[in-house]
Amino acid sequence: MNIRKETEEKALVIYVEGRLDTTTAPKLDEEIASALNGAENLVLDLQGLEYISSAGLRVILATEKKMAKQGKFVVRNANETIMEVFEITGFADILNIEK
Amino acid sequence: MSTRYVLSNENIDIISGQFVSYMADNKVPQREAMELRLSLEEVLLEFQGEFGKDANVVVEQRTLFGKRVLKVQLMGHEFDPFVSQADSEKAILHHIYDQMDRAPHYSYSGGVNKVQFTLPSKEDNHMAKVILALVLGVGFGVMFNFLFPEANQVMVDYLVDPVCQVFIGMLSALAGPMIFIFVMLGIYNIGDINTFSKVGKPMLGRIVLYTASIAALSGIALAPFIDFTWDTSEEAEVMDVINSVIAMIPTNFFTPFSHGDILQIIIIAVILGICFIVLGENAKTIVRFFDGLNKAIAIIVEQMNKFMPIFIFFGVANLIMTGKYQQLSNIHLLVIFMVVTYLMCWVVLAMAAWIGAKVDPVSFIKVCKKPYMAGAKGEGDREIYAALKELKVSQKLSDFLVPLSKVLYKPAFAAELIAFAAYLTVACGYRLTPVWLIVGATMCVVISIAIPPIPGGDLVCYVIFLTQLTLPPEMIILPAILTSLTAYIEAGQSAIAHISMATVVARRTNMMVKDQEGEKNEH
Numbered sequence: 001m002n003i004r005k006e007t008e009e010k011a012l013v014i015y016v017e018g019r020l021d022t023t024t025a026p027k028l029d030e031e032i033a034s035a036l037n038g039a040e041n042l043v044l045d046l047q048g049l050e051y052i053s054s055a056g057l058r059v060i061l062a063t064e065k066k067m068a069k070q071g072k073f074v075v076r077n078a079n080e081t082i083m084e085v086f087e088i089t090g091f092a093d094i095l096n097i098e099k
Numbered sequence: 100m101s102t103r104y105v106l107s108n109e110n111i112d113i114i115s116g117q118f119v120s121y122m123a124d125n126k127v128p129q130r131e132a133m134e135l136r137l138s139l140e141e142v143l144l145e146f147q148g149e150f151g152k153d154a155n156v157v158v159e160q161r162t163l164f165g166k167r168v169l170k171v172q173l174m175g176h177e178f179d180p181f182v183s184q185a186d187s188e189k190a191i192l193h194h195i196y197d198q199m200d201r202a203p204h205y206s207y208s209g210g211v212n213k214v215q216f217t218l219p220s221k222e223d224n225h226m227a228k229v230i231l232a233l234v235l236g237v238g239f240g241v242m243f244n245f246l247f248p249e250a251n252q253v254m255v256d257y258l259v260d261p262v263c264q265v266f267i268g269m270l271s272a273l274a275g276p277m278i279f280i281f282v283m284l285g286i287y288n289i290g291d292i293n294t295f296s297k298v299g300k301p302m303l304g305r306i307v308l309y310t311a312s313i314a315a316l317s318g319i320a321l322a323p324f325i326d327f328t329w330d331t332s333e334e335a336e337v338m339d340v341i342n343s344v345i346a347m348i349p350t351n352f353f354t355p356f357s358h359g360d361i362l363q364i365i366i367i368a369v370i371l372g373i374c375f376i377v378l379g380e381n382a383k384t385i386v387r388f389f390d391g392l393n394k395a396i397a398i399i400v401e402q403m404n405k406f407m408p409i410f411i412f413f414g415v416a417n418l419i420m421t422g423k424y425q426q427l428s429n430i431h432l433l434v435i436f437m438v439v440t441y442l443m444c445w446v447v448l449a450m451a452a453w454i455g456a457k458v459d460p461v462s463f464i465k466v467c468k469k470p471y472m473a474g475a476k477g478e479g480d481r482e483i484y485a486a487l488k489e490l491k492v493s494q495k496l497s498d499f500l501v502p503l504s505k506v507l508y509k510p511a512f513a514a515e516l517i518a519f520a521a522y523l524t525v526a527c528g529y530r531l532t533p534v535w536l537i538v539g540a541t542m543c544v545v546i547s548i549a550i551p552p553i554p555g556g557d558l559v560c561y562v563i564f565l566t567q568l569t570l571p572p573e574m575i576i577l578p579a580i581l582t583s584l585t586a587y588i589e590a591g592q593s594a595i596a597h598i599s600m601a602t603v604v605a606r607r608t609n610m611m612v613k614d615q616e617g618e619k620n621e622h
Contacts, residue, residue, distance in 0.1 A: 014471060022111040023108045052111070053115065053136075053137075054137050054141045055108070057112075085133060087481070093488070
């Protein structure tokens with residue numbers, strides 16, 4: 001899994017590519033934790049994400065909970081398979097998802 | 100095949116990957132495969148969180164009575180990964196289980212936590228087999244009855260009738276225990292009475308009210324076809340019918356089972372279920388026993404259901420070879436009656452949503468179109484939840500009510516029972532009395548609530564229904580054919596019923612989304 005961070009118009013964008021599974025989810029968790037300090041606008045770009053596991057969902061959910069207290073959190077560019085995972089788990093109703 | 104793993108992150112991914120391959124080899128549909136994969140990963144993560152990354156887990160793939168299962172076993176203290184925690188993360192992630200048609204099953208025995216994931220069965224085109232059995236049965240019956248009359252009686256006495264009696268006997272034998280255990284465990288698994296009372300009580304009351312309304316409206320609509328009499332000169336028969344209604348309090352715990360008195364069996368089951376809730380931990384051992392027995396009966400009923408085409412073949416042949424087919428000369432009436440009762444079902448469901456939840460019937464029907472089609476195709480509950488979201492029912496209430504409604508609320512089945520009973524009275528030339536009508540309507544309501552949601556469960560309930568209403572038991576062949584051919588319609592109707600019920604209960608308990616947003620703003 002590759003993680004890349006960029007700043008776009010005052011928002012911190014984290015690009016996630018590859019597989020977000022039980023082995024790689026802790027790495028994303030660390031990256032997000034270090035980026036969250038004081039962030040008011042966080043975007044998770046999943047365009048390059050091919051696969052997400054339950055561990056990855058937990059990281060996204062924890063991020064949503066933290067950002068709910070301090071700012072805005074958007075998930076964008078999830079492909080069809082990832083969107084189906086979000087729908088099955090009810091994440092489509094919880095997250096702010098942009099196409 | 101069984102393998103031991105240490106519960107590390109890497110091994111969780113390996114187990115998940117192997118499960119995906121196993122499902123692909125068994126051609127599990129994509130969405131169901133995704134649900135199963137995510138739920139397996141959740142279980143393993145919960146175990147890892149509780150027992151640590153050094154814990155050992157055994158994963159086994161096997162086939163059990165034609166069902167393909169994956170079993171995960173972990174030795175240690177009792178830990179149910181599915182128990183809802185106060186933690187909102189876990190509550191949300193449990194959302195997937197509520198949508199699954201075959202939720203994973205947890206058990207604990209001999210110091211081992213066990214979780215079993217059951218893969219969907221391969222579709223075997225049951226309807227095609229039923230139609231083939233019907234055609235062959237007619238051919239077989241006609242051949243012996245009209246072309247080889249000298250051998251006809253011998254075939255009936257030594258082959259056809261014994262096979263039919265075995266099937267009917269087995270269905271009758273299973274009926275009492277199946278209903279008893281299902282109702283008792285259903286009451287027990289409610290768990291917390293306080294939590295249940297806020298939404299469960301209004302829901303149960305409405306289930307009885309709406310199902311009774313369908314029974315009443317259907318009875319009125321079918322009245323012109325039925326030979327009705329106020330003449331109660333046959334007092335002995337009337338008293339027998341009245342006694343079966345008013346003598347609901349059993350005199351002991353065993354005679355209801357030997358006599359097949361379903362109302363008494365249900366009373367005993369409800370009482371025991373409530374007692375077990377009160378006993379709490381002290382009742383766990385005996386509940387576990389009944390849970391095991393429930394699974395055993397479900398396996399027997401499901402296996403019997405696979406032999407249904409054989410029963411249909413012999414049953415239809417029996418009707419023709421014994422001349423009883425002449426009673427079915429007006430079989431077209433059964434189709435008419437079913438159309439009428441299904442329509443009544445729609446009317447009641449739409450009216451319930453209109454009066455109970457202020458959803459106008461036209462909007463309700465528009466919202467229900469997709470879930471109806473999805474239900475009829477057996478596509479799971481996704482469309483039901485989407486429809487409830489569109490109707491502004493809160494997610495929390497949907498997650499609680501839809502699974503409960505699927506177990507208890509089957510108005511389409513009640514509609515079928517009424518149509519079938521009405522048709523049989525016409526076919527057999529019965530004159531109906533007011534008491535018979537009351538008993539019939541009561542049985543329709545009670546049985547439609549008590550029927551367990553397993554393949555073949557409905558046929559067992561038809562046997563109870565025929566016995567209680569003193570209708571010919573060999574006529575069970577008709578619902579055997581009927582349930583196979585109308586399963587799709589009933590599944591679609593059931594989806595609408597769950598939406599209607601959840602919407603009404605949400606309105607009545609102020610759990611619509613705008614109600615909850617209003618409360619948040621006030622705070």
